[in-house]
Amino acid sequence: MAQLKKCLTRADFSEIVLEMFPLLSKRLQKLNNLLHADFIFLASTNEKADVAHSIITLKKLEIVENISYELVNSPCEKVFNSEVCIYAKQVSAAFPKDTVLIDLNVNGYIGVPITNEENSPVGILVALYHQPIENLFHSQYLFESFASCTSEILQSALHSKHINIQKKLLDEVGKISKTGAWEFDLRAQQLYWSEEVYTIYGFSLNEPIDVDKALACYSGEDQKIITHHFENAIQNKKRYQAELAFVDANNNQKIIRTIGQVECDSDGTVIRVYGAIEDITHEKKLIQKEKDKTLYLNNLVDNLKDAVITIDQQGLIKSVNQVAIDIFGFDNADFINMNVSKLMPEPYASKHGKYLEAYIQTGNAKIIGVGRQLPGKRKNGETFQMELSLTKSNFDGKEYYIGIVRDISERIEANDTIYKMIYTDPISGYKNQTWFDKEVKEILSLGKIQKSFLYCAIVDIDSISRLNLKYGIECVNKLIKFVGETISKLIGDQFKIYKKGTDSFYILSNSQTSQPEQLSTKVKSLEERLLTPTIFDTFINGNLQKITISMGSILLPTNEYTLESMINVLEHALKQSKHLAPFGYYHLGANELQKYKRIKQIEIEVNGEKIKNELKVVFQPQFSDLNTIIASEALIRWESDTLGFVSPSEFIPIAEKTDAIINIGDWVLERVCQILAQLNDQEPPPKVSVNISSKQIVQSDFSAKLKRLIAKWRIPPTQLNLELTETTLISDIALVKQVMFDLSLIGFEFSIDDFGTGYSSLNYLKDLPISELKIDKCFIDTISKEQSPKNIIRLIIDMAKIMEVITVAEGVESITQYNYLKKCGCDLIQGYLLSKPLAEDDWLKLITTNNENH
Structure with missing residues (x-):
């Protein structure tokens, strides 16, 4: 293999100068701008070193054809022998046999060797002058500096070229052996991969890589192993090796062997960690294949462990x-x-x-x-x-x-044990949820053929977490078993018991009947026994502990339910019973099941697109006296194709659990603005209150949407009064407050709906841009009673006057209520006494007539 660092030769000089021709020619031109030579060139020699060949030749600043000449009897011969050769004038006379000098009419000459790192000449830099050289010292200094710089540039280029060759060789070896090299520079915090490492990981060569990206290919446990090896290598300066599995960027599962070691500086500080990664996936597959073959042969041998008996006839x-x-x-x-x-x-x-x-x-x-x-x-x-x-x-x-x-x-015996483990609860000993699901599926499947009724209940132990903290898990497990045994004794042979989760039990009727009345009688008797207040009381650690339960039950037709839907209904029943705990009880009979189905259907439709075509807005006027309308409240109505009329009290709470309330609220605002646009010529313009939900007002784009809406329909913001409940205010008081102030600055007014029923606090109400308080109907209903807390109403009205906001009384239905409210100074009256909610057309006519009469 070649040396890691190569020294520049004459052959390298010619090759690299040609490769760097654009750069070096420009540098020569800049140099000659200072020297003003008539000719300047870089030259090398042939193998015998007796002929020089210029590689870059300039005439003044113009690149011209290169020249070749004999070195013998030439000043360049001295230069190629590591001497700086300078003739300020008459160089042709000094070397009369140098035909190039004579042909070019050269007078002044400067020649400097280009040396390598061993200070051996590999080329020359020559400048030729027609006239004697002026300022010789300056020219010599520039020439030698340029030659030295050029030597460094060429040596550096050679090193880079050599490194690239070595890298290509390393990459080629890596491809053959499926082994790649990696390096992590601790000072620069940079990771380097050879090409084969990219291939192993499935990344493209131009894809940026870092430690986190590489680690992401491994599982969480293997990431910890890699990190441990890496940190241990740095801390203890030790080599490491590991075999790990990962998934590459192309989703291929691979196994690699990685080796790492550290390099330290002269102070013993680790400066880099480097190593190799080898793809051993194929090797491991071969090993596994051999293992599989061995296992197969072992299995054959294991079969011989059976008893073998030979008998005759x-x-x-x-x-x-x-x-x-x-x-x-x-x-x-x-x-x-x-x-x-x-x-x-x-x-x-x-x-x-x-x-x-x-x-x-x-x-x-x-x-x-x-x-x-x-x-x-x-x-x-x-x-x-x-x-x-x-x-x-x-x-x-x-x-x-x-x-x-x-x-x-x-x-x-093992099958029996497994069967028991799968289908039996280990604490209570009763069949578990898996067995319950299996049996119920079979019952419901048969029920689709012949309609029957099935009873099922969930019995849930109350406050099990508190009991766990008080007595510990072991005691509570005994308690759960005791509750199960008590239920089992109470249900007799007409019902079955199953364990559900950690602290609940299912009770299932042992048979189904087509006559639900007969089953209801048995169920009523059972539930009365289960709900006896002291039935589950027991001693724990010598102390009498009162144990209570909550119970949800259903009696349902088997042909209408799946296991999943039945459990959903049961869970709903249990949830309702928990609101009535201790010994909370909630049974879903035929009527309750219909209500439950209706709720589920509302949940589906309220989140659908069809609802927008079924909603409508009605308006209930607000009066300052018996005849004068000052404002109105927009109310929403829903007439569903499938459900019929759906009261707001039914669907609004359901919509508020999801983002459906945002879409409904946006639709109402759009519709109200659209209707108000028809009354743009009315004087005074009608004012309408619109209810805004907590989810709607905290949307980041609520203010922007509202502003776009009034601009679209050309509605002054003063015509819209945004009603917020106290619950809405406290949902995110800082954000709601910011939105209120933002909108109030351009004319929107705000009203507190159902005031007094929520979480009123004068500390935050006094700081909000509120123009109106609405007194809830629950207070208005007390006015007609002989002994009623009327002072609360007077207190609300007086407080509103102090805050300089108007009051609106909701749900006024009698003249007695009206007279009392006006006597207390209530500003506006809303209710069926004066007007029921009106359809759009009726309300438009009423507003027009009201404005004409006033």
Whole structure:
């Protein structure tokens, strides 16, 4: 292999100067701008070193054709012998045999050698002058400096070229051996890969790489291993080697062997970590293939571990292997000529002779060539299950039968254990969720053929986490088992119990009926017993502990449900019961199931696109007196094609759980602005309040959308009053406050809806741009009662006056309520006493008439 660092030769000089011709020619031109030589050139020699050839030749600043000339009797001969040769004038006279000097009429001459790192000349730099050289010292200094700089440039270029060759060689070797080199410079924090490393990882050569990108190919555990090796190498200055699996950029699974070691500076500080990566995927596959072959052969050998018994046509045993001795417990001597029936329990033993005789006579076999499970009998009389395979063979003209016997008693026991593990809860001992799912699926499948009703309940132990903290897991596990045993005693043989999760149980009716009334009677009796307040009380660590449960149950038609939908309904029932804990109980009968289905259907449709075509807006006027309309509130109505009329109290809470409320809210604002645009010529322009949800107002683009909306429909912002509930305000008080101030600056007004029912705080209300407080209907309803907290209403109205905001009373339905509110100074009245919510056309007519009359 070539040396790592190569010294510049004369042959290299010519080659590299030609490769760097554009750069060096420009540098010569700049040099001659200072020297003002008539000719200047870089030259090398032939192999014999007797003829010089210029490689770059300038006439003044113009590149001209190169020249060749004899070195003997030439000043350049001295230059090629490492001498600086300078003639300020009459150089032609000094070298009369140099035809080039004479032909070019040269007077002044400067020649400087271009040397390599060993200070040996490899080329020359020559300047020729028609006139004597002026300022000789300055010219010599520039010439020698340029020659020295050129030497360094050419040596550096050679080194780079040599390194590239070495790199290509390394990459080629890497490709052949599937081994790549890597290096991590700790000072620069830079990672270097050879081409083969890119190939191993599946990255393209121009793709930027770093440590994190490489580590991402490995699993979390292997990332820790790599990091540990790397850090240990740096800390202890030790070499490491590891084999790791990873997935490359093309999703190919690979195995690599990586080696790493460190390099230190003179102070012993680690400055870089370097090493190699070898793709050993193919090698590992070959090894695994050999292992598989070995495993296959081992399995064949393992099969020989079965008992092998040979009998003749009389049923006498002629040979056995050691496994037969181990299984049945007889010695080898005992086996020989023993009738094989002694290895069988009754009734097989007494019937075996007749079976064998019948086969010999007829050739009809029920077992030969067919494996089957049969009981066997050991010497001590113990019976066990075995698998028997029987074949026949001829030897010396006689027919024999070879039996392969395998003791499967341990396998059966293991299967029983596995079955128990899969389908049994280890704490309570009852069948688990997996078995419950299996049974219910079968019941529901049969129920699709013949309609029947099924009862199912979830019994959940209340406050299990608190009990865990108080008594510990071991005591609580005993408690769970006790609760299960108590339920089991209470349900009798008419219901089944299953364990659900950590602290719950399923109860399932043992049979289904087409008459739900009959099942309901049994269920009612059972649930009364389960909900007895002291039924689950027990002693824990000597202390009486009151244990309570929550219970959700259903009675459902089997032909209408899947396992998943049934469990969803059950979970809903349990969730409702938890709101009533302790001993919370919630049963979904036929009516409740219909309500549940309706809720689920609302959840689906409220998030669909069709709802926008089914929504409409109605308007309820707000009056300053019995006849004068000051403003109105926009209310939403939904008439569904599938559900019929859906009350806002039904679908709004559901929509608020998802982003559906944002889409609905945006639709209402668009529709209200569209309607208000029809009244642009009304004086005074009608003002409308619109409810804004907490999810809607905290959207980053809420203000921008609202501004675009009023610009689109040319609606003054003062016509829109944005109603916020107290819950909306506290959802993100800082963000909501910012939005309110942003919109109030351009004229939007804000109202606090249902005031007094939420989390009112004067500390934040007084700092918000609020123009209106709405008194909730729950307070208005108390006015007509003899003993009612009317002072609350007066207090709200007085507080509003102090805050200089108007008050609106919602849900006013009687003249008594109206008179009391006006007496207290309430500004606006809204309710069925004065007007019900009106359809768009009716409201438009009313507003027009109201403005004409006032």
